[in-house]
Amino acid sequence: MKRKTFLRNAALTAAGSMVVPYLLPSGRLFAATGSRKANHVVFCLFAGGVRNLESVEKAEGNLMTNTLLGNESISSDIAPGMTPLPQLATTPLQSMGTLFKDFRYASGPTGHYNGHTTAITGKYSDEAIKLKEPPKYPTIFEYYRKHTSPSSSALNAWWVSDALGPYPYLNYSSYDGYGAMYGANAIQPANLLSSQSYSILGNPLQLSNTEKAKCDLMKGFMNGQFKTSTELLANGIKNNPDDAEHLQTFLRNIMQEVSLGIHNNPWGLGGMNNDMYNIYFGTKILQEFKPELMVINMQGVDVAHFKYTDYANNMRLADYALYKLWQTIQTTPGLANDTVLIVAPEHGRNLQPNSVIDTYGRYALDHNNDEMSRKIFCLVAGPAGAVKQGQVFSNTVGQSVDILPTIAHVLGFENDIPFGILDGRALTEAFV
Amino acid sequence: MKKTIGIALLLVSILSACNKEKRFIYQVQEQELYQNASEKRTLKTTTQFISIAYNDLFGTNITNQELNQFDVSLQSFGDKSILQDMIVKSLLERTSSQIPTDANMRGDIPSFVEHAYLRFYNRKPNEFEAWKVKDLIEKNTDITPKMVYYSLMTGDEYQYY
Numbered sequence: 001m002k003r004k005t006f007l008r009n010a011a012l013t014a015a016g017s018m019v020v021p022y023l024l025p026s027g028r029l030f031a032a033t034g035s036r037k038a039n040h041v042v043f044c045l046f047a048g049g050v051r052n053l054e055s056v057e058k059a060e061g062n063l064m065t066n067t068l069l070g071n072e073s074i075s076s077d078i079a080p081g082m083t084p085l086p087q088l089a090t091t092p093l094q095s096m097g098t099l100f101k102d103f104r105y106a107s108g109p110t111g112h113y114n115g116h117t118t119a120i121t122g123k124y125s126d127e128a129i130k131l132k133e134p135p136k137y138p139t140i141f142e143y144y145r146k147h148t149s150p151s152s153s154a155l156n157a158w159w160v161s162d163a164l165g166p167y168p169y170l171n172y173s174s175y176d177g178y179g180a181m182y183g184a185n186a187i188q189p190a191n192l193l194s195s196q197s198y199s200i201l202g203n204p205l206q207l208s209n210t211e212k213a214k215c216d217l218m219k220g221f222m223n224g225q226f227k228t229s230t231e232l233l234a235n236g237i238k239n240n241p242d243d244a245e246h247l248q249t250f251l252r253n254i255m256q257e258v259s260l261g262i263h264n265n266p267w268g269l270g271g272m273n274n275d276m277y278n279i280y281f282g283t284k285i286l287q288e289f290k291p292e293l294m295v296i297n298m299q300g301v302d303v304a305h306f307k308y309t310d311y312a313n314n315m316r317l318a319d320y321a322l323y324k325l326w327q328t329i330q331t332t333p334g335l336a337n338d339t340v341l342i343v344a345p346e347h348g349r350n351l352q353p354n355s356v357i358d359t360y361g362r363y364a365l366d367h368n369n370d371e372m373s374r375k376i377f378c379l380v381a382g383p384a385g386a387v388k389q390g391q392v393f394s395n396t397v398g399q400s401v402d403i404l405p406t407i408a409h410v411l412g413f414e415n416d417i418p419f420g421i422l423d424g425r426a427l428t429e430a431f432v
Numbered sequence: 433m434k435k436t437i438g439i440a441l442l443l444v445s446i447l448s449a450c451n452k453e454k455r456f457i458y459q460v461q462e463q464e465l466y467q468n469a470s471e472k473r474t475l476k477t478t479t480q481f482i483s484i485a486y487n488d489l490f491g492t493n494i495t496n497q498e499l500n501q502f503d504v505s506l507q508s509f510g511d512k513s514i515l516q517d518m519i520v521k522s523l524l525e526r527t528s529s530q531i532p533t534d535a536n537m538r539g540d541i542p543s544f545v546e547h548a549y550l551r552f553y554n555r556k557p558n559e560f561e562a563w564k565v566k567d568l569i570e571k572n573t574d575i576t577p578k579m580v581y582y583s584l585m586t587g588d589e590y591q592y593y
Contacts, residue, residue, distance in 0.1 A: 154511070164504075164507055168508075171510055183510060184510065185510050186509065187508065187510065191505065191507075192508035192509055196501055197505045199501075200502060200505070200519075201505065201518045202522075203525055203526075204521035204524075205520075205522075207579070207582075210574065211576075214568075214572050215583045217568065218565065218575070219587050222561075222565075222584065222587040222588075223587055223588045225558075225560075225589075226469045226588045236510055236511060236513075237510050239511050239514065244513070244514050247511070248517065248518055251514075251518070252518070
């Protein structure tokens with residue numbers, strides 16, 4: 001850590017310790033101490049690895065025309081494998097923010113879980129991470145919810161994952177002083193918001209407010225008789241009762257709409273992949289709850305292990321979905337002009353292909369820790385008053401562990417994170 | 433300490449005085465009963481929660497297909513208590529769920545309470561619980577058997593075995 005940063009943090013810590021604590025309505029001692037750049041952050045994380053060659057270096061043409069400037073045509077041999085998509089953006093996201101073209105995933109295995117864990121915890125991990133166990137260090141959701149007040153409701157933090165497996169475990173850590181009580185509302189829309197779910201959950205017992213109050217009375221008594229330690233009851237995050245009601249109604253309504261086919265083709269494309277559905281339902285959550293923090297992942301690019309051309313096409317589909325997300329943000333009161341969007345892959349992919357060839361004659365790509373698999377990009381887009389517009393860093397600036405402190409910087413709790421935990425620093429170059 | 437109670441069938445009829453009504457029969461299969469709630473220290477897994485809830489309400493095992501559907505839904509949302517609540521409400525509303533009528537319940541509230549505890553908590557209510565829940569039901573004439581079952585199944589104790 002730089003001496004200047006150390007001295008600043010030390011001074012802030014000392015100053016903070018001299019301030020008389022005060023209790024907020026939420027019961028927390030302190031509100032976030034910093035000023036905010038914006039009141040909302042959406043972080044879109046490409047799961048599975050995207051090479052800079054295919055993204056910002058445009059070796060196959062501009063595959064992300066809604067995100068990146070330029071109209072370079074797509075390589076003719078893979079062009080037949082591309083899904084026809086209308087151009088959405090007249091001004092790509094790059095123009096509305098700062099692009100770090102040579103960002104780094106500098107350390108640790110270039111594996112999915114390591115890449116995700118690094119981005120979400122702001123810590124590199126060189127050890128084999130155990131799947132289906134919470135991370136060792138706090139996640140961005142925990143930092144946000146613990147150190148940001150009074151906006152501490154779990155409805156303000158969402159982790160929207162494209163798949164199950166280990167990803168739901170990235171919600172909260174086993175770190176002392178953090179944990180489930182500071183987790184986000186985690187959702188995997190493709191499975192939950194489905195007609196199958198509606199078929200089993202769509203016809204519930206309906207309780208009037210009076211009946212619910214009576215049930216709460218009985219349950220309160222029953223729970224009072226069951227003396228169990230808090231640790232044992234910490235079975236994941238819990239929303240407060242009002243938020244839980246709101247969530248149930250929201251989930252059931254979306255399930256019903258899905259079962260009625262209302263969300264079959266919302267963008268008029270004739271079909272959507274999982275990334276698109278994930279982001280689409282992410283927009284529904286944004287519209288309903290206007291959360292301050294949302295992390296969404298997109299996993300379609302991981303097909304690169306087997307089908308290079310599909311990997312290139314899925315970058316385009318994700319790019320399309322990203323701009324739809326941006327449009328939703330800019331047309332949703334409360335989010336418009338007050339949201340910072342961060343886009344980055346968890347890591348890159350190898351320079352050398354593997355031996356799997358697709359129908360277009362292209363070899364597939366794995367990710368095994370070579371230099372190319374550590375090179376990624378990061379885009380920070382947002383309101384002109386907060387984010388520097390049209391700025392590009394072509395040299396090596398920033399790394400994966402900087403994303404978490406950057407989110408904390410935007411939401412004003414950067415200096416509330418305990419000193420010494422994080423590996424990175426806020427990307428202040430991106431901000432006005 | 434758990435105590436094995438070898439009761440093959442525990443039949444209790446709750447009939448009102450003039451009963452042309454259908455008899456409701458509580459049936460508890462042979463099983464280990466807890467002496468008190470504090471013996472429960474192990475959190476149910478998501479699949480245990482679903483399959484036990486299904487068995488408690490329908491008296492039969494859930495199919496693998498339906499268990500998987502419920503489990504995927506439960507795994508897909510971070511706040512398990514919300515999905516568990518939705519699952520319980522959904523199961524309670526199915527016509528095949530074995531729930532006594534309001535008349536059955538109010539015909540013999542102490543017996544209803546005891547068997548509700550046996551059914552869902554695998555133990556008898558202690559004296560205070562038996563009195564308090566009976567009192568709540570008596571004083572609130574709009575409390576239905578479904579509401580009592582819902583409260584038991586969404587309570588903390590139902591998370592454990």
